Amino acid sequence: xxxxxxxPSPRTPGQTNPSQPGTPDPPLPEIPGTGVLRQGDxxxxxxxxxxxxxxxxxxxxxGPINGRYDTGVRAxxxxxxxxxxxxxxxxxxxxxxxRLALMLRTK
Numbered sequence: 001x002x003x004x005x006x007x008p009s010p011r012t013p014g015q016t017n018p019s020q021p022g023t024p025d026p027p028l029p030e031i032p033g034t035g036v037l038r039q040g041d042x043x044x045x046x047x048x049x050x051x052x053x054x055x056x057x058x059x060x061x062x063g064p065i066n067g068r069y070d071t072g073v074r075a076x077x078x079x080x081x082x083x084x085x086x087x088x089x090x091x092x093x094x095x096x097x098x099r100l101a102l103m104l105r106t107k
Contacts, residue, residue, distance in 0.1 A: 037094040041069040049073065049094055052106040056080060069094075 037045055047067040053060035053076045060076035074092040081091060081098055084105075089095030094102075 036089075036096075037069055038090075039069050039071065039074045039092065042067050046073065049077075049102075052102050053077070053080065055106040056102070059083070 035045065037049060044067065046069045047065060049069070050060065050063060050065045050067070050073060053073070054063065054065070059080050060073070063072050063076060077094050077098060078092040080086070080102065081089065084101055086098050086101050088097040
C-alpha cells in the first residue's frame with residue numbers, strides 16, 4: 001500500500017521554499033495605498049491620501065479627491081509634515097513616516 005501524499009506545511013513569509021531548498025518565497029503583492037507617493041503619481045493610493053488629508057483641519061480644505069498627486073496635494077503633505085513635526089520623508093512626499101502619522105490621526 002502506498003502512503004497518501006502529505007499536504008504542504010504552512011510557511012511564513014521569508015521562509016525558504018521547501019520544494020526548492022534555498023529559494024525564498026516570492027514577494028508579497030503590494031497592498032493598495034502603500035509605498036511612497038509623490039507629485040505626478042495617480043491612482044487609488046493618492047485617492048486614499050486625499051480623503052485622509054481632508055480629515056485634518058486646515059491642511060487640504062476644499063482640495064479635490066481625484067486620485068492625482070498635484071501641487072495642491074504636495075503642499076498639503078508638506079504642511080502636514082511641518083505641523084506635526086514629521087521627519088524621515090522628503091518634504092511633500094508621502095512616505096512611511098508621513099503615512100503612519102496621517103493614519104494615526106484619521107479613519
